[in-house]
Amino acid sequence: MRYISTRGQVEPLTFSQAVMMGLATDGGLLLPESIPQVSEDQLRRWATLPFAELAVEVIALFADHEDLPTDTLRTICQRSFSCFAHPDVTPLVAVGGRRILELFHGPTLAFKDVALQFLGNVFEYILARDGGRLNILGATSGDTGSAAIHGVRGRQGIHIFILHPYQRVSPIQERQMTSVLDDNVHNIAIRGSFDDGQRIVKDLFNDLPFRQSYQLGAINSINWARILAQAVYYFFAWGRVSAGDAACRVTFAVPTGNFGDIFAGYLALRMGLPIERLLLATNRNDILTRFFRTGSYGSAEVWPTVSPSMDIQRASNFERYLYYLLDEDPKQVTAAMRGLDQSGCIAVSAEKQRQAAEIFTAVAVSEEETLQQIGSFYRDNGYLLDPHTAVGVRAAADYPEAICLATAHPAKFGAAVQQAIGAEPPLPPALQGMLDRPSRCAVLAADAELVKQHIISTLPSG
Numbered sequence: 001m002r003y004i005s006t007r008g009q010v011e012p013l014t015f016s017q018a019v020m021m022g023l024a025t026d027g028g029l030l031l032p033e034s035i036p037q038v039s040e041d042q043l044r045r046w047a048t049l050p051f052a053e054l055a056v057e058v059i060a061l062f063a064d065h066e067d068l069p070t071d072t073l074r075t076i077c078q079r080s081f082s083c084f085a086h087p088d089v090t091p092l093v094a095v096g097g098r099r100i101l102e103l104f105h106g107p108t109l110a111f112k113d114v115a116l117q118f119l120g121n122v123f124e125y126i127l128a129r130d131g132g133r134l135n136i137l138g139a140t141s142g143d144t145g146s147a148a149i150h151g152v153r154g155r156q157g158i159h160i161f162i163l164h165p166y167q168r169v170s171p172i173q174e175r176q177m178t179s180v181l182d183d184n185v186h187n188i189a190i191r192g193s194f195d196d197g198q199r200i201v202k203d204l205f206n207d208l209p210f211r212q213s214y215q216l217g218a219i220n221s222i223n224w225a226r227i228l229a230q231a232v233y234y235f236f237a238w239g240r241v242s243a244g245d246a247a248c249r250v251t252f253a254v255p256t257g258n259f260g261d262i263f264a265g266y267l268a269l270r271m272g273l274p275i276e277r278l279l280l281a282t283n284r285n286d287i288l289t290r291f292f293r294t295g296s297y298g299s300a301e302v303w304p305t306v307s308p309s310m311d312i313q314r315a316s317n318f319e320r321y322l323y324y325l326l327d328e329d330p331k332q333v334t335a336a337m338r339g340l341d342q343s344g345c346i347a348v349s350a351e352k353q354r355q356a357a358e359i360f361t362a363v364a365v366s367e368e369e370t371l372q373q374i375g376s377f378y379r380d381n382g383y384l385l386d387p388h389t390a391v392g393v394r395a396a397a398d399y400p401e402a403i404c405l406a407t408a409h410p411a412k413f414g415a416a417v418q419q420a421i422g423a424e425p426p427l428p429p430a431l432q433g434m435l436d437r438p439s440r441c442a443v444l445a446a447d448a449e450l451v452k453q454h455i456i457s458t459l460p461s462g
């Protein structure tokens with residue numbers, strides 16, 4: 001299997017090369033040159049596999065055996081998913097007639113753990129095999145940073161530097177990052193906003209001599225390995241519902257921000273998984289909802305909401321879908337993305353919009369509806385939804401049989417739950433005592449040069 005760029009200017013890559021490159025060097029996103037097809041026989045066989053074994057089957061279709069031997073892949077998958085607190089990894093539960101796919105049993109209690117545990121192990125394997133080092137640098141407003149830190153803590157050949165805005169993340173989120181005391185984990189609190197952190201990271205990536213001599217790498221949601229790991233739980237959930245009967249078609253409701261999670265569902269569909277419909281749920285930051293309804297993808301202001309991990313008005317993985325919608329033509333994708341930069345908008349034809357809407361049904365959910373959904377679901381079933389999951393459940397109001405992806409544990413978003421039901425959610429064992437744990441974090445002014453010097457002086461020499 002070879003990987004190509006949505007913009008067509010990258011020589012075909014192996015799986016390992018695609019994982020290490022992250023963002024394509026031509027500014028596009030990497031995709032497999034063809035999508036492997038899964039037969040009804042395979043689907044039937046996969047329907048009863050435990051999660052980690054299913055992951056090996058799905059992922060092996062996307063990497064050559066010489067590049068990633070199946071035995072190695074099996075070890076990587078077993079390691080990645082054994083740190084989940086539930087034996088099913090991503091259990092499918094029935095709550096008052098609703099199907100909920102719980103994706104929050106990983107170390108940081110959000111679905112990003114599924115992909116980042118896998119990515120951490122893949123990085124470590126490739127670095128050990130090919131030699132070299134990787135220094136991951138990223139800015140976070142909370143969730144991604146902690147999942148990334150837990151994905152690479154203690155791993156050989158990797159250091160990670162995560163910037164967060166000083167005293168502007170929740171106390172739990174702060175401790176989930178700074179209480180990780182492994183030698184290769186470096187937290188930096190920036191005296192400034194999340195945007196200041198992002199700007200500093202961008203400046204340092206644009207400092208090419210620094211980027212190259214220090215092997216800087218990114219962890220954002222554009223890495224292909226993340227998409228692939230997320231596709232696994234669509235197969236897993238389908239198997240549990242269908243018992244392997246290919247005539248059984250299912251609908252998934254997916255709380256969406258950067259279009260990574262739902263693109264993994266689209267990939268599964270293109271591989272042959274019997275998916276009836278993908279319900280794309282956004283909060284009031286609704287650029288994607290507007291696109292699937294009107295065919296016009298136009299930026300707007302970002303509003304802060306109670307589902308902050310979806311406060312996005314330019315979805316980084318959307319370009320991957322656009323590639324398929326625009327007939328896998330890199331020229332059209334390049335022109336569309338250039339248009340987006342210049343005019344702030346992409347418009348597709350009515351025919352293309354209809355084609356997209358046959359698969360995706362998009363719903364934007366307001367703040368009020370989100371809080372109401374948490375409240376009514378709790379009153380009816382005694383089950384707490386986190387605000388992101390609540391957006392998805394609300395969007396699926398007319399689809400009672402849909403499988404709703406639960407993307408975070410409610411205890412991570414205690415303030416929103418408090419607003420909805422008048423009480424804070426109980427802390428799960430993983431978070432108990434969190435605030436009393438010892439922590440380590442540098443506090444720096446919002447200045448790229450200072451951060452650069454800090455990175456240089458922190459890394460072991462040689």
Ligand SMILES: *Cc1c(COP(=O)(O)O)cnc(C)c1O
Pocket residue numbers: 110111112143221255256257258259260261262309310388389407408
């Ligand atoms: C990141 C995140 C999302 C959005 O996922 P995308 O892949 O960016 O669409 C939804 N819910 C939670 C809790 C998240 O952390």
